[in-house]
Amino acid sequence: MSRTYSVSDFDFALPPDLIAQHPAAERSASRLLDGRSDPPVDRVFRELPELLNPGDLLVFNDTKVIKARLYGAKASGGAVEALVERVLPGTREVWAHMRASKSPKAGAVVRFADAFDAEVLGRCGPDDGLFHLRLSGDPFELLEQHGHVPLPPYIEHGDSADDVRRYQTVFAREPGAVAAPTAALHFDEALLARLAERGVGTAHVTLHVGAGTFQPVRVESLAEHKMHSEWFQVTPGTVDAIARCRAAGGKVTAVGTTTLRALESAALVGGLQAGARETDIFITPGFDFQVVDRLVTNFHLPKSTLMMLVSAFAGYEPIMALYRHAIEQRYRFFSYGDAMLLERAQERSGD
Secondary structure (H helix, E strand, O other), X not given: OOOOOEHHHHOOOOOHHHEOOOOOOOHHHOEEEEOOOOOOEEEEHHHHHHHOOOOOEEEEEOEEEOOOEEEEEEOOOOEEEEEEEEEOOXXXXXXXXXXXXXXXXXXXXXXXXXXXXXXXXXXXOHHHOEEEEEEOOOHHHHHHHHOEOOOOOOOXXXXXXXXXXHOOOOOOOEEXXXXXXXXXXXXXXXXXXXXXXXXXXXXXXXXXXXXXXXXXXXXXXXXXXXXXXXXXXXXXXXXXXXXXXXXXXXXXXXXXXXXXXXXXXXXXXXXXXOEEEEEOOOOOOOOOOOXXXXXXXXXXXXXXXXXXHHHHHHOHHHHHHHHHHHHHOOOOEOOOOOEEEXXXXXXXXXX
């Protein structure tokens, strides 16, 4: 009989000094906990090519983080902080989280960065928790010029030029994320070249990571949690690359939980299919994985949906043991932290 899990099962005590405030000096110099064996093996991330076989496939998320955090003021002078969650395609409109002493009403105008205006059109999104804004110019251009890197809430310094460079993957190309696909931050051009030399293939999906990835689960029962929604796209080329990898006996490695979410969402009905849509998939223990064999991922927040996802993938007890090992060995946690390599615990259905 399968076990029923509650949110508290995914809690753990993390010393605050293990929360990485800055990235490693070099991307591929981060540590890599190889969790495919018991006991696990402590490695360096640049060793990854030797851990994969020729014919294997790495799938990356090519989303690009936008400078989504804005500071401004209402006409009354009251300070406003906004975090753009989504740019609506083909418009000057965005959905945004906003913090102010008093929430602006529909029709109000907010001046951001003392450079451009945003008209409040109303509330929107899940439970009307977001604000619908119309900007006075192209959103991507205005954010690039006047926005700030949307560093996660547990990073305690303001964004710097180094964050502009390092809170972004080296292959980012599709703007729209408000959080980085952090497992991919460990890859640099030299490592990608070595993977190619070894005969490891690469493919891409796009999933625009939302701020909801940092939201705590506020209910004890997993069944009561409402998952945030994110836009993703899987191209025909990526579907074909995965099919070729499978046919040749290779393994598919998802780089990051966002890549895994996109691939498994695209395979929920009738096998892996190309296309673009929203996903609010909530992966918890017992989930039947269809696409991904291995996962490269960072260390996640206690009681988070991502802790539940990796536990579903590699097994609850193995994940908790890996986290205990990581804390004992003083691995660095969260977005700017170290990574681990996991193997799927359950067999794909039909194998």
